[in-house]
Every structure is written in C-alpha cells, then in structure tokens.
Amino acid sequence: MARREAIVGFIFISPWLLGFIVFLAGPILVSLYLSFTTYKPGLTPVFTGLANYTRMFSDGLFYQSLRVTSIYTLFSVPVSLVTALVLAILLNQRVPGQRLFRTIFYLPSLISGVAVAIVFAWIFNARYGIVNYLLSIVGIAGPNWLGDPDYTLSAFVLMSLWGVGGTTVIFIAALQGVPAALYEAAELDGANNWQRFWNVTIPLISPVILFALVTGVIATFQTFATSYILTRGGPSNASLFYLLYLYQNAFSWFEMGYASALAWFLFLIILICTGILLRSSSMWVHYEGLGRK
C-alpha cells in the first residue's frame, strides 16, 4: 500500500520534477559551465578558465552596471518599504471609504514594466511632464529627469514607488494580525502612540518586513523592462542596470560565455544579500510563538 502510494506520489510531482531538471537544474549547471568558456551561438564553446571572471573585474561597464543597480536597490527598497508601511497604517485606520483607497493604491501594481515605462517617459518630460509641473507649483524648477545622468536613477526610484501597492496589502494584513490586547496592555502601561508603534507594531510585523526586504532586493537586482524601454541604459550609462548589461552581452553581442559569468555573479550577489538579511534577522525579527498555520 505504502509503496503504491509512493509511486503515485512521484507520478503527481513528476511534472515539476521534470521541469526542475530540464528548465532549472540543467540550465544552471550549463550556465556555470558556459561561464568558464568563450561561447557564441553556432560555435563550439571554448574553455577559457576564469577568463570571463577576470574580464569582469577590468570591465568598466560591469562596474557601472553594478553601481547603478546597487544604488537603485539601496534607495528603492527602503524607500518603498517605508512608503508601503505608512500607506498600510493609513489604510488601516477606521474611516469610511477605505475600500476605494485600497483599490487606488493597488491598481498600479497590476501594470508592470512596459506600460509603466511608456507612460512615465512622458510624465518625466523635462518641460511639460507632470512631475516637473507639480514641482513648479511649489516653486521648484524640476530637472531633466531622464536626460541628466545625475537624476536618472532618482526618476527610477520615484517610478518604483508607484508599485508599492502589493507590499502595502501584505502590511495591512500583518497590521490586522497584531492582537488588540497587546495595544491595550501597552496603553495601560502608559505607552504613547509612538512607543506602541515601535514596541508593539514593529516587532510583531517584523517577519513580514523581512519578507518584503528579501523579495524587494531580489526583484530590484533584476530590473529590466523599464530601463530597456525608458532609457536603454542612458544617458551616459546612468541607468545601465545589471540585467540590461547582461542582456546586451548575451543577445546584442552574443557574448554568451561572458553573459553567463555575469549571470552567475548576479546569483552570488543575490545569495549573499539574502544570506545577510536572513542572518541579521535574528537580531531584529520577532517570531511570535503563536505561529500561523
């Protein structure tokens, strides 16, 4: 009986198992191999040892793409997180009409990449765009967002804020999971709003903050469509995101060996970032013994 169940079990998971081997594990190993070769499609890969990796460290564009992506991640992830948390707190207040507001904040999350890039290309227009119009109302002369290398990444960070709706929804649910009794207890102890926020809310939703941090970093390191469409990496490589540079190497210049090395390096960066975040979590993430199912 147990043996029959085991066989049936494997039949059920076989689509995933097959997909895992053919579309994931296999390609990952091949990608590792290719990263040690010079390979152009149609030719045989030539083993060149660590050449691709040493090349990376003398490649100015590689450094530039790493710099662009890191700066973007460093700003976009925390700013999005704080924005999402503030919005979640606002949306969690008991006032009529919250359903409508939630919808408004969530809608942009349904639209990703291409559509956002096409609309924001106009919104960031230096002379007539909405952003600079709004700035002009308060007397600020807005910059040439997408034309001035000093401002391009700021434009990307601003644009990313438009998509915080998904994280906001998760935070709202987390806020609602904080037991009211804890707030009442804190109030009896004479804690003010601010103290209750720092000592009750933040610890209790910290696992969700960790989740948002990790998924946020993984996602920002893979920014592609917006930079491809909006700026093509320009001006003067100010928005040369890592994945865009990788894509150019692989599919514009067909340097697939080098691109594989870039991909593996990206994988390493993501692993290290995730590792650091998860390790640090023991210091600031609070797990309630109650546990959700």
Place this chain on the structure above:
Amino acid sequence: MATIASNISPTRRMKNGPGAAARVVRIVIIYALLIGVGAAFLLPFLWAVTSSLRSAGAGLRFPPEFLPREFNFSNYPKVFELIPFARFFGNSILVTTISVIGECLSASFVAFGFARLRFPGRNVLFVVLLTTMMIPYPVTMIPSFILWVRGLGMANTFGPLIIPPFFGPAFSIFLLRQFFMTVSMELDEAAKVDGASEFRIYWQIILPLAKPALATIAIFSFIATWNDFLTPLIYLSDSNLYTLALGINFLRNFRGGGELAYQMAATIMFVAPSIIIYFVSQRYVIEGIVTTGLKG
C-alpha cells in the same frame, strides 16, 4: 484564507481616547493624507486617459490636463491602423490563456502530490521547490535560450513561452499546496473506501474545492504573462508573433507612433484586461498576496 481579506477591520479602538474634537481632527488628517497620496497615485492614470482622448498632434500640453475636455475616441481605432494591434492582442490572449491553463493544471496536480500523498524524499523535495523560488531568472536564461532555439528549433514560436507553465511553476505549487493542506484528509479516505483512485480524488474532490485558490493563481499567472517583456523579447523576433507587451513598445519606434495620443490609447488598451480582471476578482487577488506574504 477568506477571513483575512473580508475581515478588513482596524485593530485599534479609541476606547479611552481623547475627546470628540480631537477625534474629528484625527479623521480630517487621515482623509487629507489619503486623498493627497491617493491623488498622486491616480494622476498618471487620469493623465494617460485624458491624453488618449485628445486630438492627435497636439503633443504635450502645459499645464498638464488630468480630466478630459474633449472626447476624441479616434485615437483608439488609429492604433489598429498604425500597428497590427488586433494580431498582437490575439497573440497575447493565446499565449496568456494557454499559460494560465497549463499553470493551473500542473501546479494543482503537483501540489496534490506534495500535500496529500506520502513518498520518500517528499520533504526534501519540497524544500528544494521552495529554494527554486529564490533563483533569479537570468541564471537560467542563456542555457534555456540555447535549449529552445538551438536544441529544439523553437525560435519564433510560442513554445518557449507556453510550454514551461505546464511543468509546475514553484510559486503556484507552493500556494496550492498550502491550500490543500487545510482540506480534511477524511475526504480522501472516504473516497478511497469507495474505490476511487488518487487521480479521481484529485480531479473530482480536491480540485473543485480548490476553486478560490485556483482563481488566485490564475489571476497572478495572467498578470505576469500578460506583462512579461523579457521572455517574448528573447524568443520572438518575427513581428507577426509579437505579444502586446512587445507590440506597444514597437509602436513607439514606428512611423507616427511617437504621437502621445496614440501611445496612451495603445497603453490603455494594453492594461485594460488586467484591470478588468482585477475588478471582477478582487477578493482572490488580495487573498493571494496576503497568503504569500504572511505564510511564505
């Protein structure tokens, strides 16, 4: 799952709170903030719709208009003349529909195995599955390209877009497995006594019960596939096969496509299906996000 989304109620009560005046001030501040930030989120939408309804050739207007003053719908049919919009739309519908069906079928099938059957190595394999969710797409992108294009000769076909969903995308398996775990095992046992095979139990008992969870993954799969830009960009170079995501970018670089009104009309038609689906099935979307974040 259902309770989280429907029970959207505030946690804090104002029991011994300050007086009525203070309460009014608090509500006014909350509304001011909600309306202010809400407007900022809504402006790009309003502006895009307004711009799509203006007569072409006007370009950007300053100051920007957020509410339409003219209702010129001719930009919409014009998009169909400038680019083969109907064909792109059809391609997107085809690719997205097959992907969604493939993902729902395979993910539920695999999730059934993980949730309701015992076999050696099950837990290890499930951890492997969870780990795969962390692997960035670029790592497998190049070998996959070589496999599809050089190995299987499927460049400029929908194959590389629609076949992988049939092999159980990890995220959906995870979501469905969590759902299946909440369904009582007694159902399976009763069915087994009646002589039903595991496949019948999956198809006739568990799958019908899982409709809400299936709806959630169907919507996520729809939105992800509909908006996907990188995969079609890599595999489709024949413009007859373009999906809409490629198509509206194609419009920008096309004759006459630089016009704001046409671009906005095309973009609105591109995002409309996602927005309609969201409004029809809001509940499932919110539940899905919440499950991912809180139980993941």
